[in-house]
Amino acid sequence: MPRGHAYLCRMADLFAGLDPAPPPAPDAPLADRLRPRDLGAVVGQEHLTGPDGAIGRMVAAGRLSSMILWGPPGTGKTTIARLLADAVDLRFVAISAVFSGVADLKKAFAEARDHARTGRRTLLFVDEIHRFNRAQQDGFLPYVENGTVTLVGATTENPSFELNAALLSRAQVLILHRLDREALGRLLDRAEVEMGRPLPLQPQAREALVASADGDGRFLLNQAETLFSVGLAEPLDAAGLSAFLQRRVAVYDKDREGHYNLISALHKSIRGSDPQAALYYLARMLTAGEEPLFLLRRLTRAAVEDIGLADPQALQQCLAAKEAYDFLGSPEGELAIVQACLYLATAPKSNAAYMAQKAAWRSAKETGxxxxxDNILNAPTKLMKQIGYGAGYQYDHDAEDGFSGANYWPDAMTPQRFYEPTGRGLEKRIAERMAWWDARRHEREG
Known part of the structure; x- marks a missing residue:
């Protein structure tokens, strides 16, 4: 709802002292006009830029170390890099790994070396640094080590996977947070001050706009600029905003860290018997375009790893879901995946089969x-029978209660216990049956 001149006056203190540099052109994009002019104006990253943060401490000391800024899109990586150069009086040079090659790097290093001779050091900002290959990344090392440049790299990908260990050992990795509602709200407040009028949105629509940004400040300001640019007779409600603007597409690369984080969250939610959370992560992945068969494979793995014989039907549910999906396709077949997911999350849990496998595999490797x-060796020939193969074998179906209690372990090996059923689900009955067999075996041995 309109808040008028008094509201704008109250909001003006948000920008007090934040614009020592000349303002951008009046027709520049709103996101550029609102770009902070000092580190104190950066929202949502106070854990880094505040007095006790890594960046705040370096600026206070007047000396920067090389660093990698790792965070989602629209969280201020480029802005922070520019402000760092200003804060410690370094020459700022920016390149993008998407558009730059070896020749550009050599030119940047040569110019930095020339300026260093005159006492002017260089901050080299490399956007999307993970796009450089391993050899190109190695090219930074001598210039970072000898101080020719202070490297500030920006990446949306996990540096552990994408950057050379040698480069990581020479740079601090600083993690930028996804902007929360409070930080995004502050950006909208600043946008309203800059434009001189409130957004044409009802309160619930304003909240919906913040949610639609999915933590991306740049996307939010672009959406706000669109709203400011059209003449709306009345403020929009949430439904009107939804029809007017598009939601930001969720960040999800099927071969990147987000993929592995979400599949891990799905599996662990199933293991933790939280069907609501499991369904949420399943939806996150399916709506982002994940391959349904990949999800079915992971669900099947969860069925045998985390449920096992506590509920053998869990495995059948996954296989049936795969068959149903193959038959129906998307989107109808996705309901079968949902059913399998919910079945697994609500089933009794046991990793006894999984632990038994690991123990048995380890023992098999150790015992060679x-x-x-002899009693259970195969004896298909007369000679093999003469030398004792199969001698003393007891056919269990002929024994009392269908159980002979014979020895099945190598003579040089002590019997092992790999599988220890839990007291949950069907395994409770299996445990009782195994205990009965153990007792009969001990009786007959005695």
């Missing part, structure tokens, strides 16, 4: 090629 005992 021990022969089974």
């Amino acid at each position: 090629s021990l022969m089974p005992p």
